[in-house]
Amino acid sequence: RAQLYNERGQNFEPLTKTADQYEIKKAKELTELAVKKFPKSEGGINAQNLINQILKPALKLETEKVNVPDQPFRTLVSYKNTKAIYFRIIKISRDEIKKMDRRDYDKLWKDIAAIKPIKTWSVTLPDPQDYQNHAAEIKVDGLPNGTYFILASMEENFSLQKNIIAKQLIYVSNISYIKNNKNEYYVLNRDNGLPYNNSSVQVWETKYNYTKSENEEIKAEVYTTGKNGLFKLKKSKEYRNILLQVKADADELFLDENNYNTFYNSYEQTQPIQPITFLFTDRSIYRPGQTVYFKGIALQKGTKANESIILPYFNTIIQLKDANNQKLTELKMLTNEFGSYHGSFKLPEGSLNGQFSLYDTATKASQYFSVEEYKRPKFFVDVQKPKGTYRLLDSIKVTGTAKAYSGNNIDGAKVKYRVVRKVRYPIWFGWGGYSRKGGRIGYPMGNSDEVEITSGGATTGADGSFNITFKALPDESVDKKSQPTFYYEVIADITDLNGETRSGNTSVAVAYQMLQMEIIIPDRLSIDSLKKITIKSTNLNDIEENTTATVTIQQLKTPAKIFRERYWEQPDQFIMSRDEYYGYFPYDVYKNENEVKNYEPGDKVFEKTDSTNGQWAIGNGQFKAGWYKIVATAKDKYGEVVRTERYVQLYSDKSVEASYNPVEIIADKNSAEPGQKINYSIKTGFQNIWLIHTLSKVDESNNTTYQTIKPTQPFKNEMEVKETDRGGMALSYAFVQHNRVYKGIKSFDIPWNNKELNIDYSTFRDKLLPGSEEKWAVKISGNKGEKVAAEMLVSMYDASLDQFKPHSWSALNIWPRLYNTISWMENGFEAINSQEYNRRESDYVNPLAKSYDQLLFTNEDVISDVMGFNMKNGNQEKRKMADGRIAINASPMVSQMKFTPPKIVRDEEDKANIKIAADSASSITINQKPQTANQPQIRKNFNETAFFFPDLKTDAEGNVEFSFTMPEALTQWKLMTFTHTKTLASGYVEKTTVTQKPLMVQPNAPRFLKEGDRIEFSAKIVNLSDKEITGTTQLALLDAATDKPVDGWFKNIFSTQYFTVAAGQSVAVKFPIEIPFNFNSAMTYRIVAKSGNSTETSKNLPLVNGG
Missing domain, CATH: 2.60.40.1940 (Immunoglobulin-like)
Known part of the structure; x- marks a missing residue:
């Protein structure tokens, strides 16, 4: 039971899982009782080991890497089973650190513990007496500029025996630097964020010395920051591992290589503009022997809009590659005036199935598709x-x-x-x-x-x-x-x-509740926009259920200061009171008061009871900027209370309204078109910030300005959107305040809607008869309805294949978009974990040795393989090998067996025959033969692709017409239409249609036949009419060479069956047959359903023949 308590106690996590906090204490009490009563027994020894494990101490520190001089800072102490921790501060130089790193582990810790500290103190830690891990923040007094070790010990004398010592290397400096992805560095004051002009930056390169087998630091170039604290690292053709030594006045920051290591490559290369090809296929999955239809559009794509053009009369070669990426065949292609080409490949039979591909050799473009044996879903x-x-x-x-x-x-x-x-x-x-x-x-x-x-x-x-x-x-x-x-x-x-x-x-x-509610409102909006609110109530599957709800809006008392980010997890124990803590650390979080849900509630500004699933008017009253809590409550029909809440932040674009955020960007729109204007402002809740502001555009131009912003003096800007701005714009910002970096990006969408085409079908039918002749018409127009000259690709295939692998196209996505925005990286703004020295001796007591009687047995007829697995009486040979290994050979009888793979035939419309393989050399072949005039019309066009028209052109009005004959499969079809112009505007739409008849036969042909098998050849008779149908169904088996019946060979005795099908329903019919031996001819089958004047005949050929 003690072990069970101990295991439960391992589930404890401070702040989140506290139910099992004292389970380990229960385990300790039980084990102490067992040790007291039975100290020498096996149970007593196990109990003592568990006690030793429970009492095992732990110690770890987390501290910010760089702290501001002469200001107190915090260290998070994670501990277990200790009531006091002893601390030392040791000042250390960079050279001394490098010398220490060359010493062995024990000597290093011994020498560190022997250094005279500049400060010592101890801290008494809260002890809940639960034998669990806990964490508390302690105060470290401010230090002057320099590099220091913080040492923590569980013993006052910092002994290396039976003790845990933790150490951390920290830096104290006012200097900071941040870097963007353009290799621009800014040297800034760590506390107030102002730039250091004329500061010195020495670059050191770390290179490996193969002679000495160690890294060496070599002086490289020196920079002096200019106005705004900026310097730009020189371009390089090689990767460099660098360190920065920054000096400003009497201050210095030289982060150690173990904590800061960067690789960079700022060598700029001009990428040549390459041609690309967009490949389209009629489907995503095929059977062996079927035909793949394709179209390609060749174009030149550049980083600028004017560099993207079609490539007319462009020569290339398109290759068909198999599942092993080996070329099967190829076709030479020449693009037309629209930059397109098209063709087809017949897939091979008898090869390995899997992922095939089309490959354009000129542009290296590929289009992948699957080749598999499958049966079309019905x-x-x-x-x-x-x-x-x-x-x-x-x-x-x-x-x-x-x-x-x-x-x-x-x-x-x-x-x-x-x-x-x-x-x-x-x-x-x-x-x-x-x-x-x-x-x-x-x-x-x-x-x-x-x-x-x-x-x-x-x-x-x-x-x-x-x-x-x-x-x-x-x-x-x-x-x-x-x-x-x-x-x-x-x-x-x-x-x-x-x-x-x-x-x-x-x-x-x-x-437990039958309803769920949702408050539909943005997370953030302006103070004059909160006029309406929507309360949506549904059952738990999002189906609307109206009810009566009460909504309250309560203003929250937003803290008057902006809290800094805490670099570590929230502590669960506290040494200082809240007021004492704020006195030392005015910008830091004491517990969790920075979370909006913990803000102190203020005045209730709105309350209303009304019906859900509609908009509620809140009124025209002006709200103040800040955070608000919206709560909606209702009851389901069983009286269970249903409750939901949202937190909403209201902002003001008026300068007199204070911001409660480090930075706040307010824009009048997030998307615009050329000719429009975007206005935005940047506000702050800090007293004063020095902000780096960069506006990036799609043409890779960056405009950087520097702004001093106060709560009452926001930065405001207006941008006029130009045609060259299509693809997007973005503003990025960065600043330092109170030893924290604040950075972000605000993007504006400037869409390429001038490159969108509209596709409208003026003639289209969503229900068709199998084999019907169709003529459809399409209207192509520009984004604003203007006439365009375009080329259209239209194709239709059996939509049931999407169950195996969905297929779709899309409009061309080639136009430049703003991806390369300014992004910021910082070094020295993080927490570091301590290194611990733990030489506590193990208190583990070995358990009593035990042995048991065993049954005698021999290893006769047991064979072990080289991995140590045994087989009893295995039919294998064993021979000795060097080094005691055992080799096992398969039985010669098995190795001499032959395997004849099955022959597979698909339902391609032009397939000549199907064979039924036998165990002997004989086989049965099924051939397709033309029907005589007195026979019913047989549905035999079961193509999975109805049509593929790759290069239809619009007339002067933008119209396109095309004709086709529907295949005779009874299924749903997906129609895909893609169109593009010579200026690379494009569009894409999808539609679906269905082929069906009032009376339908849907056979379920077997996947393979084998001599001697007895099967039931089944089919389903479907009645889509509005009345009952009675009739007969006949299965005919014919010799493909002579077209004479062979029903006797296959014992097709019950070849005619009667059926009655209710309106809108179906029935199954089954014909028992036997596959004969030594039938050395071809065979075909035919199913005919007759009812009055209605006749439906189906003939399918997807049979797999296996031996």
């Missing part, structure tokens, strides 16, 4: 989220639908389902509060593992629907107060009458 499954309100422990009914791609319902199908539970928490709850830096902290704990709570079966109805009912069982280990939401994933596998299986799923959210 239907899909849609599982809907339930409507209404419900809560945990309720029985919930989920409805799903199985529907064919041709539009008919899948009735009478078998359903297998399972329900899996997961848990999530509301994002706004106590652990999700905002901090002054943004972001959220902490999450409650609970069992979040996936658990299957039920499974079962069902059958689809006449309309293809099915119901799944389950009880919403909660996870009892999760605290109800945390308002968890449980997600029940419902997974359904549907098998239709033909034996095809497809899957669908949905996720159902359930909680």
Whole structure:
């Protein structure tokens, strides 16, 4: 039981998981009792070892790397099982540090402990007596400029025996420097952020000396900062490992190489403008032997807009590569006046399937696609989220639908389902509060593992629907107060009458409350914009449920000062009072008062009760700048309280309104077009900041200015957007204040909407007959509706293939965008962890040795492989090898067996025959033969690509017309249309259509046939009409060479069957047949369904033949 308590205690984490804080203490009390009663026993020895483990101490320090001279600073002490810590401050030079680094580990610590300190003191630490790890911040008195070691010890004499000593190397200096990605450095005052002009910067290069086998620091160039504290590092063709030694007046900052190491390459190269190709294919997945249709658009893409042009009459070669990236074949291509080319490749048969590709040799562009053996899906499954309100422990009914791609319902199908539970928490709850830096902290704990709570079966109805009912069982280990939401994933596998299986799923959210509410309002808005608010209430699956709610808005008392970022985790123990702490550290956080959720509440400025799912008027009253808490509460029909909250910051663009943020950018718009203006201002909550402000544009121009900003004197700027600004603009800023760096970017979108084309279908039908002749018309226009001359690519393929691999195109994304904005990096603004010396002797007591009687056995007939795994009576040979290894050979009988791979034939429209392989040398071949005039018209065009028209041109009005014959597959089709102009404006749209008939036959042909097999050749008769249909179905098996029946060979005795199908439903028919031996001819099959004047005939060829 003591071990169990100890394991529970390991779950403790200060501030977040405190329930098991004193479990280790319970373990210690039990183990002490065991040791007292049975000190020499095995249990007593184990108990003593556990006590020693529990009492093991720990010590670690975290301190800011560089601190401001003569100002007190903090160190975070992480500790365990100690009540006092002893400290020393040792002043050290850089040369002394380098000498120490050459000493061995023990000598280094001995010498450090022997150095006379300039200051010593001790700190008594809070002791909760829980034997857990804790952390507290302590004060270190201010120090003059220099480099120092902070030493901490659990023993006053800093002995190296049975003690833990921690050390840190810190720097004290007013100097700081920050760097941007243009290798521009600014030397600034660490406290007030003002620039150091005329400061000296010595660059040192670290290079490895192979003779001495060590790194050497070599003096390099020297810089002097100019106005604004700026110097720019020289360009280099090589990477350099550098250090900076900065001197300003009597101050110096030379960060040690162990703490600061940078590699840079500022050598600028002009990249040549390269041609590129955009490749388009008709699909993303094919079967071996099918045809890949493609189109390419060759163009020149530059970093500037005027460098991007099409490449007419451009020569290239397009290659087809297999799964091993080996070239199979190639075609020579010449682009037309629109910079495009097109062609096709027939895929090989009998090669390795996998990821194939098209490769343009001139531009090195590739387009990847899959080549696999697959069977076209006939239907899909849609599982809907339930409507209404419900809560945990309720029985919930989920409805799903199985529907064919041709539009008919899948009735009478078998359903297998399972329900899996997961848990999530509301994002706004106590652990999700905002901090002054943004972001959220902490999450409650609970069992979040996936658990299957039920499974079962069902059958689809006449309309293809099915119901799944389950009880919403909660996870009892999760605290109800945390308002968890449980997600029940419902997974359904549907098998239709033909034996095809497809899957669908949905996720159902359930909680103790039946409602969820959302306050729809921006996180940040101006003080005169808070006039309306929307309260949305839904069930937990986002389906609207109206209710009555009460909303309150409360102003929060924003702290009068701006807190600095804390570089380490919040401590859980405190040595100083809050007032004492603020006296020493006026800019630092004491506990968690910097988080918005912990702001002191102020006046309630709004309260209203009304119906949800609509806008609420708040009034025209003026709000003050600052933070506000909005709370919405309601009750579900069971009386459970539902509550949500939002924190909103209001700002003012008036100079008289103070800012509560380090920096605040207020812009009148975030997106603009050429000819418009953007106005923005930059405010601060500090008394005075010196800000580096850079405006970046897409043409790589950067305009840097330096601004002194005060709360009552913001920086204001107006920008006029030009045509050359398309692609975006951004402003970046950086400044230093109170030993912290503040930096950020504000982006403005200037879109390339002048390069967008509109595609409108004036003729289009979403339901088609198989084999129908179609003529469709399209209108192409510019972004503002103007006429354009364009080339259009249009293609349509079987959308059911998206279940395997989705396929899509997109408009050209080639126009320059602003990516290379100014970004800032800083050094010396961080916390460093201590190094610890721990030579405490282990108190571990060896347990009593034990031995047990064993059964005698021999190792006869046991073979071990070289990895040590054994096999009893293995049918293998064993031979000796050097060094005691064992080699095992496979049985010669097995190694001599031959394997004949199956022959595979696909349903390409021009396929000549299909073979049924046998165990012997004989085979059966199925051939396609033309139909005679007195036979019913057979659907035989089952192409998966309906058409691929790569280079249709607009007329003078921007119109395009094209004609096609629909394939005869009964399925859903995806229509894709892409168009572009000679100036590289482009557009893309997708549509879907369905091919279907009132009476349809949907066969489910087997994937392979083998001599001697007995199978049921199944098909489904579908009735899409509004009345019942009765008729006959006939399966005919024919000799492909003579077109004579061979039903007798295959024992197709029940070749004709009657059917009755209700309106909108389907029935299955099955024909038992036997695959004969020694049938040395070709065979074809035909299924005909007749009812009155309606006839439907289907003939499929996707058969896999295996031996």
